[in-house]
Amino acid sequence: MKEISLWLCLAWLGFGGTAFAQEPPTEEQPQSVEERLDELDQKVRVLDRKSELDKEQAAEKAKTAGQATAGKDGFSLKSADGAFQLKLRGYTQLDARFYSGDDERPANDTFLLRRIRPIIEGTLFKIFDFRIMPDFAQGQTVLFDGYLEGRFSPAFKVRAGKFKPPVGLERLQSATDTFFVERSYPTSLVPSRDVGIQVSGDLAGGGVNYAVGYFNGVPDGANGGDVDAEDDKDVAARLFFTRKGLGLGIGASQGSTTGTVTATGLPGYRTPGQQTFFSYGAGVFADGDRIRLSPQGYLYAGAFGLLAEYVQSSQEVRRDAVVEELENEAWQVAASWVIAGGEPSFRGVNPKTVFDPAAHTWGAFELVARISGLDVDDEAFPLFANPASAASAADSLGVGLNWYLNRNLKVMLDYERTEFEGGAASGDREDESVLFSRFQIAF
């Protein structure tokens, strides 16, 4: 800056100085070159100082200005103190399903938009969070999450709205983080989304997580509507312990529901290939207690991950004057081996490198395998379900390869084979073999 000042002085002397020599001084003009130099020096100093103050003000303003960010975790607006935030996130899953050997029960090979879910999340007054997540896939618009949560302390949070009740382990895992393209049978026996209120929190430094909620109550695997058609409600609770990659816990729900012949309040169960293999017969509806119990756990150690879950779901059902409590159960054991580029976790694989052929980095690769099964109570047949069309059990074996190109892009390729007990006019229903693929973008 001193150099600039010097050049300005010289320039001024070259031009203004000449003028000064030619014109007689007026009352307002400096009387000497020294005075004019002083004046110019002051002007330069003032300009410097103004520039300095502008920078100080800009720095001060930056401290109190909100921030807009864009990155691998989505897009966000945030107030300077972090008390107010708005995040735009989302994910899209573009799937393909190809069935083989489906001669007796043809299933359509298809490409499909499995999930298209924009997520609007935010924070108000530092402790109140909200989340809105609709799904636009498969030709319909459905609200999956819509809730407000007050984080009063790590040990005490209150959530109200529509969200996942605290029962099933794999259900509580994000759809973007599952080992396989489709979730397994235990998830079919627990509620998907329900409307209610929940208290939850982390205790013992995060080693113990509890959640207790009071919900409208929904059939197994169902995404509940916004309004309940009956007075009966479900209580759901879960206690989960975690330590160094090991997580063990139990989830449960208890409630009661009364359906009708047209609105049965009963579920149907589907294969991993999303084909219905069990449904209740006509005239059968829920009428009484509904209880679920699910011991569950996972272990993540190094490149390996293991997730196991068992669910027992009992429901009193009625057909005409006959009421029976049916007890269905499902289980799964799923394993993951990240063969390169990362480590598995309940929140998915975060690749250590991103896919960049020029840099010879390829992201992360994961091999997965799963065995699972669902067994329908034998008492369901033949009064409550038709053994000629509804299978009494399904057992599946699946393997897959997942490629994490980066934190946002994931490509999946699975093969899953399912065997059934019953479900055909004679003998067992034809085995199901499905090849899945998925291209997922999540941010």
Place this chain on the structure above:
Amino acid sequence: MRLKLALLALLLAGPAFGAVQLLNASYDPTRELYQEVNAAFAKQWKAKTGQDVTIQQSHGGSGKQARSVIDGLPADVVTLALAYDVDAIANAGLLPKNWQTRLPNNSSPYTSTIVFLVRKGNPKKIKDWDDLVRPGVSVITPNPKTSGGARWNYLAAWGFALKTHGGDPAKAQDFVKRLYKNVPVLDTGARGATVTFVERGIGDVLIAWENEALLSVREIGKGQFQIVAPSVSILAEPPVAVVDKVANKKKTAAVAKAYLEFLYTPEGQEIAAKNYYRPRLPAMAQKYAQQFPEIKMFTIQDFGGWTRAQQTHFADGGIFDKIYEGR
């Protein structure tokens, strides 16, 4: 029984053994004053109660500091440039509206006034306020919209103009307008203006707190500046107050109150005087009388109090905006 009494004694004595921390949100030029006050008070409090106390300082333009406290800066005490800023905090519900009655002298433990700091030899021959409106005199003063000190400067000039023009507000406005025409740069706070004048070498005269001017003459730019006392100035009464809502929440109300009361003690008054603030205690005022020139002073009450002065002069659309617009 003995065990119970011992436990009770431990319970009562417990707070005395735990360290406590205060935050003092102050205005721009009080850094040196409160560094010294904090050390002395901590020593006295430790001797009296056995408790360690640490006082953190936050400095900025007085109005800006008040806004920060209202917006959530967890200050246990505020020591600001003018009562209007503490009133704003009271209006936000953080302390009672009668806060000025809780400590002596309207909760103002020391005073100051507004003087001129000029360069050595006083090359522009500045003697009084009317010299500041002469063409070619460059005046440094901060922005009254952001600085409490600047508001005192402005009102001191206004008061002089009223006095010399027979109380005609139009003439006073014209006078102050001409004065601000000579201001080449407006800093946001008093300390910034001192930096502009002393360190950056800009301007012929700095309108300054007396304490800031004395500090510059005797310590920052020794031998480079001199003080000019104008014929008349304004009595500046910087107020102090406990921010009850914060102090109660942090359980620091007692120590915060003691901290402010310390300012009225002979030791606190002497520290103020040594930092060039005019002490209230007569004995101390007499002891340091030589350091403070005698100046005729009017008070903020001559302007109808701070609320009225603020509305008339410094609120959006007020006289200062009219004076300064288009510059």
